[in-house]
Structures are given as structure tokens and as C-alpha cells.
Amino acid sequence: MFYKGWVPTVNGRLSFKLIGETRYPREPEYVNSSDESHLYVAARQSRQLSDVLFEPILGPLLGFSGAFECVFCARARRAPTVPDSKLVGKIFLFHRSTFRESRAKEIFSSSVRSMRALDPGAGNPGLRPQYIALSRELAARCDLSVNVVLNRDGVVTLSHIEWRNNSLRQNTIAFADEIEFDLEHGLADQMFFYLRDLTHQHQHHGNDADTITTTQRLRAPNDMSWSLEIMYSLYYHIITVKRKENPAEHVRALGILAYLQSYKTIIKRRAEKIDPHFVFPNFDDTSSKESIKATKDYIDLRLNEQKKNSDNQKAFLLWVVATTFTVINFTVSFADKNLQPSPLISSTANFLKQNAYVLPSLALITLIYFLSNLIMRPRYDFKRDVVRLTFVWKRPWVVAASGLAGLAALAAGIWYWLAVVQT
Structure with missing residues (x-):
């Protein structure tokens, strides 16, 4: 298993010191020293x-969980003679239950606190043994x-899956x-998405754009065809976004185009060293x-x-409504007071x-809805599940059941x- 991916970089160079300072999809627990x-x-x-659709709600009810803990442990050499040193290490994957039952959570948190306590400017030699001990503990439990x-230019290489035991491996396969x-490719993609979210702060596109690029299988050590697949994927995304009638999407496309120029x-540069032809x-x-x-x-x-026309239409509608109520109020003042109203x-x-x-409740619900859009962050997981739910409506039995329920x-x-209102 050898897969290549690419993390978007600023000016074609990653700063390893910033790894862990991102906040998507959740704030990580990390040490960078x-x-x-x-x-x-x-x-x-x-x-x-x-x-699973709406897993945070349905998971506990049905007794399953798709929550995993990803841990990245790596180190890079520091030397003035090697400014482009690589960050080399492992990604350890835990199901949340395994992470808790194996005590890996306590071990990781304790190691992070200990490594953070060391003065990074003092060149404390205690970092190395603590890092090695943490890596060994995680490898034995994951x-x-x-x-x-991970290279400075953003190119990522993923290789050599190692399973905790043979039974887990055989059942999964x-x-x-x-x-x-395709299990290998799926695992490589998820590991890449995790590493990209950990190292890359989304600036030119939304956090939900997590599958614009995926990993590519490496055919040979000097194979460069993987880079073309990533490039074609980025261009295809730009062409697709360009057709949408949303200015925000076009701004996003311009940002991706800027990344593309850096990527090329x-x-x-890599092709000149690996394959000049x-x-x-x-x-x-x-x-x-x-x-x-x-x-x-x-x-x-x-x-x-369109906004100008809409504003004019709203103003005209308000004028009509106000005029109508004024006329009705004026007319009612001359009506016979003994006349019975409509039943x-x-x-x-x-x-x-x-x-x-009833009416205050409806007004309160509407107010809460609009306030929630202002003060709460958009939840991509929820939006994704709503979109996927629309695909279910294409099934005839779902449409029939929904129609009967309606x-x-x-x-x-x-x-x-x-029975109630008319009586």
C-alpha cells in the first residue's frame, strides 16, 4: 500500500510548527515542541x-457508533543544512470504545501534558524519550x-497498514x-483527510469541501501520474463550481485556482528530480x-x-395591505352594530x-430559528445528512409511505x- 495526497500550502511550503492549531471538525488535543x-x-x-443518517441521534438509540479517535505522532529533523526536512511518523486509528478501554486516552493526555511542560527553548532532551514511549504505547493499543x-511542499505519502490483531484484520477485509x-483506498483517504484538517486551515473554500482531492495509488517509486489525477480533480471542481449561480462559489473557485498554481x-519541481521526461x-x-x-x-x-425588484414588490405589497386595512376599518365604522358576524x-x-x-409560540419559534442561524456555526454533518435524505425520496415505497402519512x-x-373549532 502506497498512496499519495497533497495538502494545500501557502507559497508552496508548510510550517510544521502550526500543526494542531486548526479547529475543524473538532479542536484537537496536541503538543508541538x-x-x-x-x-x-x-x-x-x-x-x-x-x-448513517443523523448518527449522533440514531447511533445511541440503535447501539452503534461511528466515532473514531485519530492520533498523529511524527518528528522532523532540525538542522540549518536540511531546511526541507520531512515530518515522519504514524497515524494511529482507534474506535472510541477501544481508545477508552485500552487507557490510550489517559496515556496520550498525560504524555501531552508532560511534553508541554518542558521548555521548548531550552532544548530539553526529555522530549525524545517521551515521544518514543508515547508512540510505542499507542502502537500496542490502536x-x-x-x-x-509529510513533505514541506504538502505532498503526503501513506503506506504500510498495521493491524492490532489478525482477527480484526480478517473481519474487516x-x-x-x-x-x-476498496478498503485500502478508503483508509488512505480518511487518514489523509484527518492529516489535511490537522495541518491546513481552510481559507479559500468551506470546511465541507473535504473530497475535492483524494489520495492516489502510487504505481512505482518514480511514478508521477498521481499528480495529474489530483490536478484534474481540482480543475474539474473549478469548472463545476463556475456553472453555479452563487457568487460565493465563484470566490471559492478563485481560491482553488490560486492553490492550483502553487501545486503545479x-x-x-518534483518532476525535474524524479522523472525529467x-x-x-x-x-x-x-x-x-x-x-x-x-x-x-x-x-x-x-x-x-432581483433584490431591487423584490424590495419594490415588498413595498407595493405593504402599501396594498395598509390601504386595504384602512378602507376596511373606515367602512366597518358605518356598519350596523347589531349585525351578527360570520360564524x-x-x-x-x-x-x-x-x-x-398559539400565535406567540409561532412567533417565538420563528425568532429562535433566525437567531440560531446568526449565532450558531453551520453544521456540515447535518447538512450532508439532509442532502442524502433527499436521495431516499427517490424510492417509491418511501414516497408512498410519506404520502399516506401526509x-x-x-x-x-x-x-x-x-370537532373543536366549529363547536
Whole structure:
């Protein structure tokens, strides 16, 4: 197993000292410290890897969990003569139950506190033995581990899956074969996503864009074809986003295009060292950039016109409503006071009087909804599950069951109206 991936970099160079300072999808527990010879990194992050819809709610009810703990332990040599040293180590994967029952959680937290307590500027030699001891403890307790090499230019190499025991390995492989799932590639992708979220702060795109690029299988030590697949994936994403009528998506495309220019520079440098005969396709990024900007400007203009028309329509509607109520109020003042009102209006008014909480409750629900959009962060997991739920509606039995449920609710509403409101 050898897979390649790429973490977007700023100016084509990663700063290993910033690893662990990201906050997506959850804030990691980490230490990033160094002595005179090495930089040591140890970071743990909780990851929800289940494909079940609304797993945080359904998981506890049905007795399963897709929560995993990912731990990254690696070190890089510090020397003025080696400015492009690699960060070499392992990613340890634990199911949350394994992480808790094996006491790996306590061991990791204790080691992180001890390593943080050492003065990084003093070149304390105690970092190295604590790092090695932590790596050995995690290797003895994890469900599986993968070797990782992270380069300064963002290129990641994942290799050599090691399982905790043969029984876990055989059962996992058997289940993957049963559902026709490429287990190695799936594990490599998840490890890469974890490492990318740990090292890369999303700036030019949303946190939910986690599958624009995936890992590519390495065919040979000097194989460079993997880099083309990543590049094509990025360009395909830009072309797809460009067709959307959302200016935010076009800004995102411009950011990805900026990453692409850095990526191509990195790959060209690598090709010169590894395979001088490697053919790199040419793309007119300047024209693409201008085209995206022009599309964005056109959509901005159209949206502004639509907003202006919408504001005019709202103002006209308010004028009509205000005028209507004024005329009705003026007309009612001349009506016969002994005239009985309509039975429907009387029953509706009596219902609202007896259930005075209805209208305030609706107003309160609406207020809470709008406030939650302002003060709460968007939850990608929830949005993803809602989108996936729409796919279920394509099944005939789901549509039929939903239709019957809707008719039953409508019948209950009509009965309540006739039996309670009209009496």
C-alpha cells in the first residue's frame, strides 16, 4: 500500500510548527515542541466516520457508533543544512470504545501534558524519550496504524497498514469484500483527510469541501501520474463550481485556482528530480481566472437587480395591505352594530382567544430559528445528512409511505377543526 495526497500550502511550503492549531471538525488535543535536534508533534482529534443518517441521534438509540479517535505522532529533523526536512511518523486509528478501554486516552493526555511542560527553548532532551514511549504505547493499543511522510511542499505519502490483531484484520477485509469496498483506498483517504484538517486551515473554500482531492495509488517509486489525477480533480471542481449561480462559489473557485498554481509549481519541481521526461499538460489559468471573475460580476449584477425588484414588490405589497386595512376599518365604522358576524370568523376568534399561546409560540419559534442561524456555526454533518435524505425520496415505497402519512395528518387536522373549532 502506497498512496499519495497533497495538502494545500501557502507559497508552496508548510510550517510544521502550526500543526494542531486548526479547529475543524473538532479542536484537537496536541503538543508541538522541539529540542536541539528534532521537532515533535503529537495530535489527537475525534472524527465521525459513520455514513448513517443523523448518527449522533440514531447511533445511541440503535447501539452503534461511528466515532473514531485519530492520533498523529511524527518528528522532523532540525538542522540549518536540511531546511526541507520531512515530518515522519504514524497515524494511529482507534474506535472510541477501544481508545477508552485500552487507557490510550489517559496515556496520550498525560504524555501531552508532560511534553508541554518542558521548555521548548531550552532544548530539553526529555522530549525524545517521551515521544518514543508515547508512540510505542499507542502502537500496542490502536486498532490500526499507517506510516506517514509529510513533505514541506504538502505532498503526503501513506503506506504500510498495521493491524492490532489478525482477527480484526480478517473481519474487516471480509466485510469490505462483501460490500465491494476498496478498503485500502478508503483508509488512505480518511487518514489523509484527518492529516489535511490537522495541518491546513481552510481559507479559500468551506470546511465541507473535504473530497475535492483524494489520495492516489502510487504505481512505482518514480511514478508521477498521481499528480495529474489530483490536478484534474481540482480543475474539474473549478469548472463545476463556475456553472453555479452563487457568487460565493465563484470566490471559492478563485481560491482553488490560486492553490492550483502553487501545486503545479511544486509538481514541476518534483518532476525535474524524479522523472525529467514527465509530460505536464498546459492550462490557461489567466483566462480561466478572468472568465470566473466575469461570470461572478454578471451574477452579482443580476442578483442586485432581483433584490431591487423584490424590495419594490415588498413595498407595493405593504402599501396594498395598509390601504386595504384602512378602507376596511373606515367602512366597518358605518356598519350596523347589531349585525351578527360570520360564524366562521366568530369561531376562529373564539379559538384564538381560548388558545392565546398559539400565535406567540409561532412567533417565538420563528425568532429562535433566525437567531440560531446568526449565532450558531453551520453544521456540515447535518447538512450532508439532509442532502442524502433527499436521495431516499427517490424510492417509491418511501414516497408512498410519506404520502399516506401526509394524508393522515391532513385528515387529523380537518377532524380537529370540525370537532373543536366549529363547536
